[in-house]
Amino acid sequence: MPLTPKERMKIQRHHMPERDPNQRNHDFDEVNLGYPQPLAAEEAARCLHCKDAKCRCGCPVGIDIPGFLGEVEAGNLSKAAEILLSANALPGITGRVCPQEEQCEMVCVRAKPKGKGAPVAVGHLERFVADWARENYDVQTLIPEPSGFKVGVIGSGPAGLTCAGELAKKGHKVTIFEALHKPGGVLVYGIPEFRLPNKIIDAEVDRLRQMGVEILCNVVIGRTFTIPQLMEEEGYDALFVAIGAGLPIFMRIPGENLKGVYSANEYLTRVNLMGAYRFPANDTPIVHGRRVAVIGGGNVAMDAVRTAKRLGAQEAMLIYRRSRAEMPARDEEIAHAEEEGIDFRLLCNPTRILGSDDGWVRGLECVRMELGEPDDSGRRRPVPIEGSEFVVDCDVVIEALGAGANPLLPNATPGLKLNKWGYIECDPDTLMTSIPGVFTGGDIMRGAATVILAMGDGKTAAQHMHDYLQTKVPAGASA
Numbered sequence: 001m002p003l004t005p006k007e008r009m010k011i012q013r014h015h016m017p018e019r020d021p022n023q024r025n026h027d028f029d030e031v032n033l034g035y036p037q038p039l040a041a042e043e044a045a046r047c048l049h050c051k052d053a054k055c056r057c058g059c060p061v062g063i064d065i066p067g068f069l070g071e072v073e074a075g076n077l078s079k080a081a082e083i084l085l086s087a088n089a090l091p092g093i094t095g096r097v098c099p100q101e102e103q104c105e106m107v108c109v110r111a112k113p114k115g116k117g118a119p120v121a122v123g124h125l126e127r128f129v130a131d132w133a134r135e136n137y138d139v140q141t142l143i144p145e146p147s148g149f150k151v152g153v154i155g156s157g158p159a160g161l162t163c164a165g166e167l168a169k170k171g172h173k174v175t176i177f178e179a180l181h182k183p184g185g186v187l188v189y190g191i192p193e194f195r196l197p198n199k200i201i202d203a204e205v206d207r208l209r210q211m212g213v214e215i216l217c218n219v220v221i222g223r224t225f226t227i228p229q230l231m232e233e234e235g236y237d238a239l240f241v242a243i244g245a246g247l248p249i250f251m252r253i254p255g256e257n258l259k260g261v262y263s264a265n266e267y268l269t270r271v272n273l274m275g276a277y278r279f280p281a282n283d284t285p286i287v288h289g290r291r292v293a294v295i296g297g298g299n300v301a302m303d304a305v306r307t308a309k310r311l312g313a314q315e316a317m318l319i320y321r322r323s324r325a326e327m328p329a330r331d332e333e334i335a336h337a338e339e340e341g342i343d344f345r346l347l348c349n350p351t352r353i354l355g356s357d358d359g360w361v362r363g364l365e366c367v368r369m370e371l372g373e374p375d376d377s378g379r380r381r382p383v384p385i386e387g388s389e390f391v392v393d394c395d396v397v398i399e400a401l402g403a404g405a406n407p408l409l410p411n412a413t414p415g416l417k418l419n420k421w422g423y424i425e426c427d428p429d430t431l432m433t434s435i436p437g438v439f440t441g442g443d444i445m446r447g448a449a450t451v452i453l454a455m456g457d458g459k460t461a462a463q464h465m466h467d468y469l470q471t472k473v474p475a476g477a478s479a
Contacts, residue, residue: 005048009110013118014043018336025309025340028193028277032096032127037075040128044072046110046120054107055122060456061094061162063087065104065122072125081133084126089165089208090158090455092134092200093187095127098452099330134203143211147171148474151465152236154221154409157185158451159242159442161208162458163465167240168211170466175236177219182273185244186443187451189273190265192303194310195333198272222412227438235475238437238465241424242458245443247404251295255353256399260287260361264296264304264400271307289396291315293364295350296400297327302337304398309340316342317392321349321369321382345392347371349382353397364392403448423447430464431457439465 017033018024024031035043047069055065064083071080084091100123105111108119149172153160156178164174182188184201209215221227221243230236248263250256267286270276274284292308294301297320309316318337320327323346327334338344347369354363368388371380405422417425417434424440426433431441441457443449 003045008046008048011042011046013046013121014039014124016121016124021336021339021341024194025306028310030197031194031336034131035124035128037128040125041073041075043121044069044125047073048109050109054109055104055120058104058107059087060103060452061088061459063104063126068129069120069122069125072129077129077132078137080129081137084129085133085137088126088455089162089458090204091126091130092204093158093196094452094455095123095125095130096196096200097191098123098126099450100126101331103452134200144169144171146173147469149173149237149469149472150175150235150475151469152177152230152234152239153242154227154239155179155185155242155244155442155444156183156205156215157242157244157442157454158187159244159454159458159461160185160240161205162455163240163242163441163462164213164458165208165211166459166462167465168208168213170462172466172469173214174212175214175216177221177225178215178217179220179243180273181217183215183217185242186246189269190300190303192268192272192307194306195303220408222409227409227413227416227435231437237469237472237475238439240458240461240465241409241433241438241440241444242442242454243406243409243444245403245405245423245448247406248399249401249404250399251350251401253350253352255355255361258353258355258361258397259359260289260396261353262287262396262398264294264300264398265403267304267398268300268307271311277307277311286311287396288312289394291317291394292396292398293317293319293345293350293392293394294398294400295319296402297322297329298400298402299329299333300402301400302329302333304400305342306337306340308396308398309342313396317345317394318342319345319348319350319364319366319392321347322379323347323371326371326379347382348392349384350397351389354391361395361397362393364394364397366390366392403443405444405447421447430468431461432464432468437468 068080068083105119111119153164153176167174248265275282276284276286292313294305348366352365356362368385369382372383375381431439439461441461442454
C-alpha cells in the first residue's frame with residue numbers, strides 16, 4: 001500500500017554519508033559517499049507528490065522530480081534513470097555540485113514554513129540514480145534518426161555538454177570544439193576531485209560520445225578556426241558558443257606581482273586539470289605553502305582553500321570582507337571547510353601583499369571591516385574600520401574574486417555584439433546572438449554563475465537551435 005502523506009511526513013531527512021574530516025583533508029578522494037539503496041528509497045518516500053510540484057519549476061533543466069523520486073521509492077531505477085536522463089545530460093555532475101538548496105529544494109513544501117522542516121534531498125537522490133545509471137543504463141535508447149544537420153558547440157563546459165546532448169537527442173550531427181586538452185571545461189579545471197571526481201565527468205562525457213557527439217580538443221576558436229570559417233567553409237548549420245568566463249579578476253592591490261600569488265583560476269587549473277598535487281609524478285608544479293591565504297567567500301574560494309589544506313598547508317586561511325552569513329558559497333561547502341580545519345578570517349579586507357627581499361610573499365596586510373547598509377546585491381556593505389590595519393603572515397596568496405569574459409573569440413568574430421562587460425549579447429528568449437545561426441549561453445552570456453544555470457542555457461539554446469534548423473536546408477545537402 002502506498003504511504004499516506006502523514007506517514008511520509010514522519011520520515012526525517014537522511015544525512016549524506018561522508019568521510020571523516022581528519023582523514024579527507026589530507027587527500028583528494030571524494031568527501032561525500034552517496035546514499036546506499038535502502039536509504040535512497042526511504043529518502044525518496046519523503047516526497048509528498050504535490051499536485052502543483054513547485055520543485056520541478058525550481059529546476060533550471062526541468063527535471064520531473066516527483067516522477068523520478070517515485071521510481072526510486074518503488075525500486076524502479078531503470079525508469080528513474082530514463083526520467084532523469086531525458087531532462088538532464090549530466091546528472092552525476094549536478095547531483096554533486098548543483099545548489100539544489102537554492103532551487104528545487106528551496107521550494108519543496110516540506111521545507112515550509114521556512115525553518116520548520118527539511119526538504120526532500122533531491123540532489124542526493126539525483127546523484128544516487130546517476131551513479132546507478134552510469135553502470136547499468138543503455139544510452140542507445142536516446143539516439144534518434146539523423147536529421148542531416150551539422151552543428152557545432154564551442155566549449156565543453158556544462159552549457160556546451162548539455163547543449164550537445166540535447167542536439168544529439170534531436171538527431172543532429174554534433175561536434176564540440178574544446179580549447180584545452182581534456183573536455184569538461186570548468187568542471188575539470190575548476191572543481192576539485194574531492195567534490196567532483198574526474199571519473200564522473202569522464203563517464204558523462206563518454207555517454208555523449210556514445211550518442212554520436214564528436215569532441216575535438218586542442219582547438220581554439222578564434223585561432224584554429226573562426227566562427228565565420230566554421231559557418232562558411234566547414235559547413236556548420238548552427239553554432240552554440242559556450243566558452244565560459246575564464247579571465248581572472250584581481251583586487252589590483254600592491255604586491256600582486258610577487259612570487260606565490262595565484263588567481264584561483266590558475267591555482268585550481270594546475271591542481272585539478274594538470275594534476276599538480278601528484279608532482280613530480282606529473283609535470284606541473286605548484287607552490288606548497290605553509291600558511292596560505294585565500295581571498296574570497298564563494299564556492300571557488302572554498303575549493304581553493306580546501307585544496308591548499310590538502311596540499312599540506314599548516315594553516316589554510318579564508319580572508320573574507322563580510323561575515324559568514326553573507327558568504328555566497330554553498331552551506332555544505334562552508335560546513336565541510338569548517339570541519340576540515342579551515343581558518344575563517346571574517347570581516348577582513350586585504351589592502352596590500354607584502355614581499356621578502358627575494359620577491360616572495362611574506363604577508364598580507366588587511367583592514368578590519370564592519371557591515372553597513374545593504375548594497376545592490378542585498379548584502380550589507382562592508383565598511384573599513386579606521387586604524388584597524390594588521391598583517392596576516394602567509395607565504396601564498398590566492399585571489400578567488402570571480403572571473404570575466406575572455407576576449408579572444410569575441411575579438412575574432414566580426415559583428416558579434418557584446419555588452420559593456422565583454423559578455424556576448426543575445427535574444428533573451430532564443431539565446432541567438434547578433435549573428436544568425438549563432439547562439440550562446442552559460443557564463444560567457446550571463447557572467448560567472450552556477451553549473452546548473454549554464455546547463456539550463458544549454459538546454460534552452462538547443463531547443464531554439466533545433467527550431468531554427470527546421471527553417472533551413474542542411475548545408476551539406478544538394479540544392
